[in-house]
Amino acid sequence: MADKLQLSEAEWRERLSPEQFRILRRGGTERAFTGSYEKNKQAGEYYCAGCGHLLFDADSKYDSGSGWPSFTRPAEAGAVDEHRDVSHGMVRTEVVCANCEGHLGHVFPDGPRDDGGLRYCINSASLAFEPEEK
Template structure:
């Protein structure tokens, strides 16, 4: 897989035109969907999960697992450079926000309680992802 080196930059109006209201709220305003409500949160299909905003491949189904949280969870991105972490101190908590490297879309959060081999749970909003079946 080749690391991409460009940034997708759009105006707020362009993002609103491209995305559904829920996708916009999650990816551009750091929202969170209700647990167990997102597309593909419990899917067992094989394929690639991509950023809904810019189509960057982020996660493979082989790294997806049932975390019991109600959100799609992965133990690793396709490549480390696909996403980046930001300190999130919202709601009086300290969390690690995960964003798309190509367009800065809010995807979800990472927690240190995941399975081997990484021990990280990438807890993503399903509405921030599109799924391409193999």
């Protein structure tokens, strides 16, 4: 991958909505069942709302019942990076965009066993969806 996208805080604020900035650049989260892509069932691809990097395919999206868009795997190896997150008194694995290091959500080991066993629990505000052309 080419050099990672690095912008100043002012540039990120100009590029993103306040909600996207709070989530992508400050590690926030949206409330469960409020995100625009949580119930989306269209074929297509999900990109980082911050930089446009391909993150997930709709083929790997499933309804986990968690209230956030959930995926079994990234679109391709290296699309996301994972980091240990010990915030809020919990130990979790944070998922960030591999290109801009924007916070996307977390990955948990409680996904569908027949599809790898992982659940990438991702904030809708961190995503941009492109429907498949027919």
